[in-house]
Amino acid sequence: MAERKYRAKTDFILRKIDGSNVLISTGENLASFNGYIEMNDTACFIWETLAEEKSEAELLAIMREYYETDPEQLEKDVCEFLEEMQTYQMLEVL
C-alpha cells in the first residue's frame, strides 16, 4: 500500500501578525474550525513544507536536515503535530 501523504489545506492562510505566526481558518473550513492558531517557528516550518504534499517519512527527512535534535523525539513531535492538524482538518490526506 502506498504511503499516505499530507498537504496543507489552502483554506488556512498563514499570516505574520505582530511578530507571531498566525494560521487563520477560512472558507469551508469554518464549519469544522472557526478561529485561528498561533504557531511557533517549528510548526510554521512544517506547515510551509506541507504546501507541497509529503509523506511523514519525507517530512521527517527534511526536518532532520534543519533541526539538530534527538531523532526519536523529532519523530514523536512531528507525528503528534500531524495528528493534531488532522483533528482540526487542516490537512488533505492523499
Add this chain to the structure above:
Amino acid sequence: MTQEVITRRRPLNGTFELTLRCNLHCRMCLFRHKDSENEALRARELSAGAWIDLAQQAAELGTFSILITGGEPLLRPDFSEIWEGIYRKGFMTELYTNATLVTPQIMKTLKKCPPHRIGITVYGASEETYEKVCGSADAYNRMMEGADLLTELPSRVRFRTTLIRDNAGELSEMERLIKERYDRPLTMTRMVTGPVRGGAADVRSCRLGARENAEIIAGRKHMIIDEKVSSEGPVAEKKAEGYLLGCHAGIDQYTITNDGKLLGCQMLDKFATDALREGLKKAWEIWPETLTERKQNVFCKSCPYRGACLDCYAYRLAETGGLTDRPAYICEDAALMNRMRGGKECIV
C-alpha cells in the same frame, strides 16, 4: 504623546466602512444623511479595486481582523467582489448588516467565504415597529429571511438592537423572537448619542431618556455594561497621561471611511489622515500628529461619578458638537449608573 505610546501602536483591527448609505432610514442612526442616495456621496465611495488594494496593504501592515460595515454594506452592488477580495487576504472577518438585502448572489459569496462573525441589527419584532423605526414595514420580513440564511453559515452570529421610544416597548418580544428562532441572545447598544459625520437623524427626539435607558439595563441582568467603565475613571481622562484618545482608537484599531480617510474611531472624524492618497502605512503612522486639538474636559476632573462614566471624545463630539463641553446625557447616565452600583444619590 510619549515614545512608549508610539511603540505600542499596532494596527491590528481595521474597520472598512464600505458606504454610509443605507436602505433603511432609522430615526436614531448616527450616520444617516438626509439624502443617502446622494450622487455626490456615491461618487466619493471607494471602488472595489481600491478596497481590495487597501486590504492588501492592511495585510502587509499586520492587520489581524477586518470589520466590514456601513451604512449597510450589502447595499453596494459590488459587495461580493469586495468581500471576496478582502477575505482572500486572510483576516479574521466580521460583517455588520441589517440582513434585509441578503440576495442569492450574496449568499453564494458568503458560503464560499463565510465571515468568522456576523452582527445582525434588529429594530423590532413586528412590521409596525419596523415602519416606525426604520421607515419600512417590509424590512421586518426581509430581516427574518436574511437572518434565516445568515444563521445557516458556519459564522458566529450575534444579534443586537438599539432601543428608542418606538421599539423599547417591544424589547421582550424581540428577545423572545431571537431566542426562539435562532437560540441566541439579543444585546443592546449601550448608548444612543447624537449624529456624527454629517448625519441628519434627530436622535434627541426619539431616544430614551437617560433614566429609562438605565432602568432597562438594570432590569436585564444579561446586559453587560460597557467594558470601558472602570474605577480608573472615564476613558477620556486617560489621554492626558499619554494614551492618545484614551481608548483603542489609533492604538490598535482604525477605520477606513467610505471615501478613504483613516480615522481612529468610526464615530470621530475630527482626526483623520488620507489612506487613499498617502497609503495605509503612512496614514496610520502619521495619524497621531492630527491630535493637536484635543483638550481635556475640565468638568470631568472632579466628577464623583467618573468611575461609572462612558464619556469619550466621540460621544462628547456627538452630544455637544465639540470636544470639551459637558455632555449632559452621558453625565446623567453616569450618575444613574453610579447610583445603581450602590453609590450616593445623584444630582445632575
